Ligand SMILES: Nc1nc2c(ncn2[C@@H]2O[C@H](COP(=O)(O)OP(=O)(O)OP(=O)(O)O)[C@@H](O)[C@H]2O)c(=O)[nH]1
C-alpha cells in the first residue's frame with residue numbers, strides 16, 4: 247500500500263524537464279540573461295553582470311516552474327565556438343536567439359547567423375524566440391525596428407541570391423514556403439537582461455511553448 251501511494255504521489259508531483267538553448271553573437275547578453283533568470287526564479291541568485299566574462303564553452307542553469315523544469319544551455323557566441331551549436335540542436339525543446347539591439351554595426355552579422363539557425367532542419371519544429379536585448383539603452387532598436395531590420399535584411403539577401411547562381415542552395419533543402427512561414431510566425435520580444443525587464447515574460451513564453459509543442463521522441 248505504501249509503495250502504491252508513494253508511486254501515486256510521485257506520479258502526481260512529477261515534473262517534466264525541457265531543455266532551452268540560448269544562442270546569439272558574442273556580447274549579445276546571453277549569459278547576463280541566464281544569470282538574471284536564475285536570480286528571478288531561484289533561491290540562490292545568479293552572477294551579477296560585473297562578474298560575467300565571455301563564455302568559452304557553455305553555462306547551464308535550471309529553474310522549477312509548476313509541473314515543469316526548464317534546463318538552460320547558454321552557449322558561447324564567439325565566431326570560433328558557433329560551429330558547436332548544432333551539436334545541441336537534437337536535444338533541445340526551444341531555442342532563444344539573443345540579438346544586441348543596441349549594436350547596429352553588428353546587426354547584419356547577427357542576421358546572417360540567425361538565418362542559419364532559423365533554417366537548421368534539426369530545429370525546424372522547435373519553438374524559436376528572438377530577444378531584442380539591451381532595451382535599457384536609449385539608442386536600442388525597438389522590437390518593431392528589430393523585426394523590420396531582419397525582414398529588410400532577408401529581402402536584400404533574397405534579391406542578391408536571385409541575381410546570383412547560388413539561389414538554389416539558399417537554405418539548404420529547406421523549402422522557401424517553410425522559411426516564409428517560420429519568419430511570419432516568429433515571436434520577437436524586447437528585454438533588458440541587465441535590468442530584468444521582459445525576462446519573466448520571455449520565461450512565460452518558453453513555459454507555454456514547450457508544453458504545447460513537445461517533441462515527438464524518436
Ligand atoms: N546595457 C545593457 N548591457 C547589457 C545587457 N545585457 C548584457 N549587457 C552587457 O553586454 C556585454 C556582454 O554580455 P554577456 O552576457 O557576457 O554576453 P554573451 O552573449 O554571453 O557573450 P558571449 O559569452 O561572448 O557569447 C556585457 O558587458 C554585459 O554587461 C543589457 O540588457 N543592457
Ligand SMILES: [Mg+2]
Pocket residue numbers: 276277278299300301320321322323
Ligand atoms: Mg556568455
